[in-house]
Amino acid sequence: MSINYSEKIPNNVDLANDKTLQRALEHWQPRFLDWWREMGPNDFASADVYLRTAVGVDAQGWANYGTVKMPDYRWGIFLADPTPDRTIGFGDSFGQPVWQQVPGEFRSQFRRLIVTQGDTEPASVEQQHRLGHTCPSLYDLRNLFQINVEEGRHLWAMVYLLHAYFGRDGREEAEELLARHSGDVDKPRILGTFNEPISDWLSFLCFTYFTDRDGKFQLKSLAESSFDPLARTCRFMLTEEAHHMFVGETGLARVVKRTLEVMKETGTDDPEAIRRQGAVDLPLLQRYLNFWFSSSLDLFGSEVSSNAASSFANGIKGRPDETTQYQDHVCAEANRELDLPDGQGGLKKETVGMRNAMNEVLREAYVKDCEIGLKRWNMQIKRAGYGFELKLPSNRFRRAIGAWTNVPTDLDGKVIGREEFDRRLPDWTPSASDRTYVKSLMQRVAEPGRMAGWIAPPDRGINNLAVDYEYVRLA
Ligand code: BYC
Numbered sequence: 001m002s003i004n005y006s007e008k009i010p011n012n013v014d015l016a017n018d019k020t021l022q023r024a025l026e027h028w029q030p031r032f033l034d035w036w037r038e039m040g041p042n043d044f045a046s047a048d049v050y051l052r053t054a055v056g057v058d059a060q061g062w063a064n065y066g067t068v069k070m071p072d073y074r075w076g077i078f079l080a081d082p083t084p085d086r087t088i089g090f091g092d093s094f095g096q097p098v099w100q101q102v103p104g105e106f107r108s109q110f111r112r113l114i115v116t117q118g119d120t121e122p123a124s125v126e127q128q129h130r131l132g133h134t135c136p137s138l139y140d141l142r143n144l145f146q147i148n149v150e151e152g153r154h155l156w157a158m159v160y161l162l163h164a165y166f167g168r169d170g171r172e173e174a175e176e177l178l179a180r181h182s183g184d185v186d187k188p189r190i191l192g193t194f195n196e197p198i199s200d201w202l203s204f205l206c207f208t209y210f211t212d213r214d215g216k217f218q219l220k221s222l223a224e225s226s227f228d229p230l231a232r233t234c235r236f237m238l239t240e241e242a243h244h245m246f247v248g249e250t251g252l253a254r255v256v257k258r259t260l261e262v263m264k265e266t267g268t269d270d271p272e273a274i275r276r277q278g279a280v281d282l283p284l285l286q287r288y289l290n291f292w293f294s295s296s297l298d299l300f301g302s303e304v305s306s307n308a309a310s311s312f313a314n315g316i317k318g319r320p321d322e323t324t325q326y327q328d329h330v331c332a333e334a335n336r337e338l339d340l341p342d343g344q345g346g347l348k349k350e351t352v353g354m355r356n357a358m359n360e361v362l363r364e365a366y367v368k369d370c371e372i373g374l375k376r377w378n379m380q381i382k383r384a385g386y387g388f389e390l391k392l393p394s395n396r397f398r399r400a401i402g403a404w405t406n407v408p409t410d411l412d413g414k415v416i417g418r419e420e421f422d423r424r425l426p427d428w429t430p431s432a433s434d435r436t437y438v439k440s441l442m443q444r445v446a447e448p449g450r451m452a453g454w455i456a457p458p459d460r461g462i463n464n465l466a467v468d469y470e471y472v473r474l475a
Contacts, residue, residue: 010076118158209248224318
């Protein structure tokens with residue numbers, strides 16, 4: 001289905017034939033634009049940016065490139081095409097036809113998940129609000145802005161569902177999505193990670209690697225939903241999400257590459273010597289990975305969760321790739337063993353119903369996916385002839401949600417005393433001096449093709465263009 005761009009709100013949901021919904025969304029649109037002007041990358045409103053805008057939801061349509069000023073970006077409502085005769089893929093109603101409306105009894109559960117998903121999108125734009133000023137290159141600046149406009153569109157995706165299927169409550173929730181703000185003391189964003197500041201590009205690359213990857217897993221789970229409009233919305237969002245993770249994975253690979261060059265040039269891996277050359281020493285990178293990975297693990301919720309169990313049972317939220325990755329789609333009888341803290345500094349094994357352990361099932365799949373990038377970066381390090389290995393910390397380390405909340409452990413997940421944890425934490429996550437150093441690296445490089453000294457150039461440009469193409473023309 002092609003996207004209608006002749007309307008005020010581009011869409012492929014035949015908005016013109018639902019005047020009430022169209023009016024409601026047109027009423028929300030200026031509020032969104034006000035929010036973008038205030039909380040988005042507003043110092044770059046007049047820059048010309050080489051952006052991708054979807055003109056259709058199929059393979060040909062969604063990657064259409066052109067130069068756009070961000071406030072003129074055509075945010076709209078795009079759903080993947082319906083799958084004919086789609087049936088419910090998991091839970092108690094397995095095999096029955098999917099729903100085109102929200103069943104009354106599941107309304108508040110659906111609303112809660114859609115609001116939580118929606119809340120993360122503008123949150124990330126707010127977190128990245130000022131990053132443009134310290135871009136390491138125009139190529140990177142363009143990628144930041146591409147991500148920002150797409151997160152804005154993902155907000156539209158959730159707001160469409162709220163307006164179209166949740167009546168007055170949905171409209172109120174849509175307003176609230178613009179009223180909460182990342183890091184706001186009175187009205188913070190819902191999930192912890194989305195209130196963490198992202199004030200440097202190393203954090204941004206870790207965020208796009210780890211936190212956008214949570215986005216992938218959550219969207220894949222919602223793409224399995226029995227509520228078909230939600231599933232179709234998330235399927236289309238996933239096509240855009242892939243680029244965000246690409247920015248994280250290749251960005252961190254470029255940081256590693258540059259560091260290895262400096263290690264070769266200087267003939268040492270001494271962090272101080274690497275820093276004197278203006279690169280990111282590998283132990284420093286490891287501390288950033290520890291921080292963003294542990295924060296992002298919390299985004300999967302508690303290991304044992306009755307919310308997760310009922311979302312699965314009711315067909316609201318499945319597992320990523322439910323059809324192809326799992327045999328038992330009902331999980332009414334299955335159990336799962338978990339390692340939980342015993343409250344006395346040790347571990348206990350607990351067997352819980354599989355449905356109650358769904359958050360942990362997702363988290364495990366996520367951790368495996370996170371490991372892929374680390375393997376690649378470690379290969380780079382090994383090929384350069386160094387023994388350093390980047391590692392993901394244990395799932396138990398520095399958790400703020402679930403069974404391991406406030407249980408002090410080391411990076412391997414061994415329970416330790418609170419005093420030792422507090423003392424060693426600055427060796428495990430970025431210390432104040434690490435952050436000051438990283439901040440000192442954040443100097444804007446805005447000449448086409450030039451890169452900041454702490455990051456190597458990318459292997460290729462965007463859409464087959466050269467790396468030195470002027471991806472952003474600053475006004
Ligand atoms: N911080 O049973 P529990 C993305 C709350 S990222 C604060 O443990 P449940 C993106 C939870 O809300 C993907 N609070 O967990 C990436 C609940 O509160 P209420 C975002 C947290 O409910 C980059 C309570 O604790 N999408 O797209 O099974 C850039 C007990 O909940 C946290 C989604 O998350 C936390 N970390 O699962 C841009 C999908 N974790 O309701 C975008 C929708 C839990 O009792 N959300 N809580 O007040 C969900 O599926 C679920 O809400 C969660 C939690 C997986 C988040």
